[in-house]
Amino acid sequence: MPELIRVGRDEDRDTYHLNMGPQHPSTHGVLRLRLHLKGEVILSADPIVGYSHRAHEKMAENRNYIQFLPNTSRMDYLSGMIYNVGYCQAIEKIIGLEVPERAEYIRVICCELNRISSHLLWYGTLLMDLGGFTPFLYCFEDRERILDILDLVSGSRLTYCYGRFGGVTEDVDDKFLSETLAFCKHLRNRLPEYDDLVTNNVIFQNRCKGIGHIDKKTCHEFAVTGPCQRAAGEKRDVRRDEPYGIYDRFDFKVPTRTGGDCFDRFMVRVEEISESLSIVEQAISKLPVGPVMAPKVPRKIAPAKGEYYFAVESARGHFGMYIVSNGTEIPERMHFRTPSFSNLATMRRVLKGSTISDTVAILGSIDIVLPEIDR
Amino acid sequence: MEMISDVYRGFRSLLKGMGVTIRHFFRKPVTVEYPRERAVVSKVQRNAIVLIEKDDIGSHNCIACLQCEKICPSNCISITGSRKDGLAFKRPDTFDLNFALCSECGLCLDVCPTDTLGYSKQYDKAGYSREDFFYDLLDQWKATEETALGTLREIERKKKEEREARRKADAEAKAKAKENDDGDEKA
């Protein structure tokens, strides 16, 4: 256990401790990094989390399964739709509830849009951390369109509570579909522009290439998932490996890279944006007609006694829900395995030996969301 | 030599990037000048809940069943209701919403048996104190409450009459059937 409060210069006057955060703009929330430095080189780094702990898991033990719905999207507020829908899918699987086809397709469309919006926000903030303000504005402009589109059906812009056990709250209309298709086209035209502005930019490449290596071994040891793992060369994606919902019906690639550095993680996410776009387009072209809510949803949700685990692929990786039921309407225990937590844990190893300015790029590239780590 | 090509590549990528930003100069602005222009909000935009009008009553149709109060995860609804003369169901006396706590989850709308809850259309409420977000949902219906009660009583009376009439008709039909049976037996 490191001492927590020691900051400033050490006795030998050669090394010193520095707190980065918790209120640091580039830590994407309230993360505190306690750095032990020699000059600008990091000797050791301790990520200290827990500043936005809201006890979501404890809250789950004091309310029934339905009442927990609004909590889900507040864990990871950037991919709230995926969490919300994932939780619904978990409970549906546990109690054996059939979801109408149309609702399944709508869920996929909304989740993938949400994934794109999350990646766009990450894109913008990473670039802002590296000192480029313009791409941030462009990404937010595009992201804004997604938020507006999701607002059309879910009624919220960020913390969605759109999924229900057995379906979704609202049916999509023609306006939603046409705007989504228009957006897909727009973003496809936009991506080459981003490449011109950012990806091919020499300064950007020099800042990202060759730093923050997370290799396969580290991935295994720390249970790193999501784009960080794929950038290290592991072809893992819950949507592909254990398809939930109707993901087995779509044709999409799982982008991978081999280097595992910041630039590879960047490229994986950029490719994921276009894969998600293609999933959205496929889903819209196949969208069946019908109801969006199961006809018979039990009023009382009381899963049989036992332990359950269900996982979905969030924008940041493997999001798992571990639910212990004691046969009543109130869960005995709910635990969430959130991807950023494991991804951040690698920082102790990865940051060693790098410099402060690289820290900003590395932290940005693993795409952490602090409320999801602290829950 | 390598350095020169590096510089060349760097310059080219920079100019390319600048080309993108310059093109953006001539695009239409994407922002909305808020107080002067107002954004078009979605039809299903979630907001503070309100009691919505039911056409046949001319007022809300809350029966103070407290279902919404029970399901609300944030405990932000509190209702008291009482039985009014000539009505089959209760009617709320107070209906308070603490909007500061509301998470806009929409669960209360789902459980309402009379579908009388909806979302308000006003999306830009602001306030200086917590009390500014304590809403009395019955406020907007106070003026018409008496007439609504009258209508409800009328509806209730009609329903009762219908029920009576149906019972009478049933009884008559039964009696007739019996007579027929009797007749059949005799013949």
Ligand code: SF4
């Ligand atoms: S929307 Fe949700 S939080 Fe708000 S009053 Fe209804 S049930 Fe409560």
Ligand code: SF4
């Ligand atoms: S659920 Fe509907 S009818 Fe029942 S108390 Fe609430 S608003 Fe009134």
